């Protein structure tokens with residue numbers, strides 16, 4: 001078998017994608033062929049070097065951990081406000097549509113209004129809690 005074929009096998013071996021039978025062929029060829037043995041060791045060094053370059057440096061690693069946490073905080077805050085504004089708009093629209101509908105009986109209005117008032121109360125309470133939490137977070141961060 002030609003050395004050319006074994007070069008492909010070497011690449012496959014270094015990529016970890018060699019079949020067991022190819023591995024056996026390669027091993028027996030490397031044992032017999034000095035020039036392929038040298039080439040294989042050179043290829044191995046290059047592969048190691050490339051893998052070293054691919055590994056993130058510690059500083060980049062710290063940055064990679066830092067930014068997602070910042071984004072997560074912004075995202076969570078944004079998500080909260082979108083939820084609150086969205087819910088507020090829908091509730092406002094619902095209340096408006098409901099009050100301007102002359103077909104509604106007073107009792108029906110009351111039955112529909114109760115859960116809406118309940119949701120609004122929860123929402124206001126949640127907003128207040130959110131404001132409190134973010135204020136505490138801010139103070140906590142400054143002190144650290």
Ligand SMILES: [Zn+2]
Pocket residue numbers: 002003006029033034035036
């Ligand atoms: Zn060879």
